[in-house]
Amino acid sequence: MIRIENITWHAPAFRMENVSINVPSGKYAVLMGKTGAGKTTLLEIICGLRRPQSGRVLLGDRDVTFDAPGVRGLGYVPQDGALFPTMTVRGQIGFALRMKQLPADEIHTRVQQLADETGIAHLLDRKPQGLSGGERQRVALARALAAKPSVLLLDEPLSFLDEDTQDGLISLLQRTQREHQITVLHVTHSKREAEALGEIRLLLEGGSVRDVSC
Amino acid sequence: MNKSFWIVLALICAAYLAFWGALVVTTATFTTPLEMWKVLVSREIQYSTVLSLITCTVSALLSVIIAVPIGYLMSRRRFPGHALVDAALDIPIVLPPMVVGICLLMFFQTKFGQGIESVVPVTYTVGAVVLAQVVIAAAFAIRTMRGVFDHLASRPEDVAMTLGCTRWQAVWHVTLPSARRGMFAAGSIAWARSLGEFGPVLVFAGATRMKTEVLPTSVFLAWSAGELQQGVAVSLLMIAISMIVLMAIRMTGERA
Numbered sequence: 001m002i003r004i005e006n007i008t009w010h011a012p013a014f015r016m017e018n019v020s021i022n023v024p025s026g027k028y029a030v031l032m033g034k035t036g037a038g039k040t041t042l043l044e045i046i047c048g049l050r051r052p053q054s055g056r057v058l059l060g061d062r063d064v065t066f067d068a069p070g071v072r073g074l075g076y077v078p079q080d081g082a083l084f085p086t087m088t089v090r091g092q093i094g095f096a097l098r099m100k101q102l103p104a105d106e107i108h109t110r111v112q113q114l115a116d117e118t119g120i121a122h123l124l125d126r127k128p129q130g131l132s133g134g135e136r137q138r139v140a141l142a143r144a145l146a147a148k149p150s151v152l153l154l155d156e157p158l159s160f161l162d163e164d165t166q167d168g169l170i171s172l173l174q175r176t177q178r179e180h181q182i183t184v185l186h187v188t189h190s191k192r193e194a195e196a197l198g199e200i201r202l203l204l205e206g207g208s209v210r211d212v213s214c
Numbered sequence: 215m216n217k218s219f220w221i222v223l224a225l226i227c228a229a230y231l232a233f234w235g236a237l238v239v240t241t242a243t244f245t246t247p248l249e250m251w252k253v254l255v256s257r258e259i260q261y262s263t264v265l266s267l268i269t270c271t272v273s274a275l276l277s278v279i280i281a282v283p284i285g286y287l288m289s290r291r292r293f294p295g296h297a298l299v300d301a302a303l304d305i306p307i308v309l310p311p312m313v314v315g316i317c318l319l320m321f322f323q324t325k326f327g328q329g330i331e332s333v334v335p336v337t338y339t340v341g342a343v344v345l346a347q348v349v350i351a352a353a354f355a356i357r358t359m360r361g362v363f364d365h366l367a368s369r370p371e372d373v374a375m376t377l378g379c380t381r382w383q384a385v386w387h388v389t390l391p392s393a394r395r396g397m398f399a400a401g402s403i404a405w406a407r408s409l410g411e412f413g414p415v416l417v418f419a420g421a422t423r424m425k426t427e428v429l430p431t432s433v434f435l436a437w438s439a440g441e442l443q444q445g446v447a448v449s450l451l452m453i454a455i456s457m458i459v460l461m462a463i464r465m466t467g468e469r470a
Contacts (some may be wrong), residue, residue, distance in 0.1 A: 036363070047372070048373070056351075068375070068380070069375065069376045070370075070375055070378040070379055071378075072376070074376060075376070076373055078369050078372070080369070082369035082370045083370065083371075084370050084387075084388050084391075084392075085370070085392045086394075095377055095387075096377035098237040100378060138372075147377065
């Protein structure tokens, strides 16, 4: 479950007041809104990359408002994938597991499993340079799933991709969410993505969120 | 049309390099191979060459160690007085080098400076050569590293933090490996700047033969004694050393 309660965020040219969202466990929610509406800021607050002026962030039953990003148990896929420039795909996927100091064979098995699942097994020894947009997003997704998070946050993951590649990734995201039984909050400004993926559709507008699922 | 554009740029580049080549060749005509050989085998010049190489390398390493955290801070964090700190970091670049030497000398005359001297003698020692080089070279390295971090996206570091890293770990595992070439560039600039440093070294470390004499000091001493050929020979030696070392650093950096 992802729950944010009365989040307030002020920046010099931007204001968000008392925003609340509730995404039940195992659901796929899509948060829509125009460019500059504050969608990415909201995701960063949930990730712990920004601290809100007031309000609470709860993941599951845990209040994580003041927790460091690394202990929140979530996976984050930014817009362009934000792959680590000097690491191979294998290194990227295994990164979270290495940080947890898991045994090498366990890391190897998990990396291979995720690479097969996301269709990038043939790319494991490649570095990010030269990967296509779709491949980069698949790597970013596999990397985010490696530590088995209960929550997945996606920040416009399909926005730079052509329609065919988008379709492939939409199927992958649906399958991933189903198989991992993960709670997803997917930010987009595309109605097409929202209709294809969102069990819950939310709209961020004028600094507040409303449910537009029906 | 497009071709003429590139031809004009190439001509400007060629003219600049040709002028530089002419300067070196003209300088070389003021000495002879025999004089060059005599300079190369003289104990004093061998000492100043080795001291230059060692002090420049130490200064370049220290400059990068200083430049990486400061460059990162200035690039990634806005804080009250940021612009003021930014300007202050450039002071060693705009100050006449001799003034930096005088400032160092004066600092070590204060009670605090004397306290340091009583534990580790600095003024007129090899330590003074390194310190005089670092004070200026670090400013150039900081400027370079700030530019490097400005061009590196911070998002991968954010992602690393969501994957279980602390900020320190994210910088260490993700940002610094990406900044490796930039660090080589900063080190090269600091090294080259240190090799040519003369004013602060002369004021703060002195020009004692076989003690604090680095290559620019050798040129100055030869010139002061009216030994034109020796001065020219040492100058050519400096050009050769700087070209070889900088090319080696660049090649290593490109492989990194």
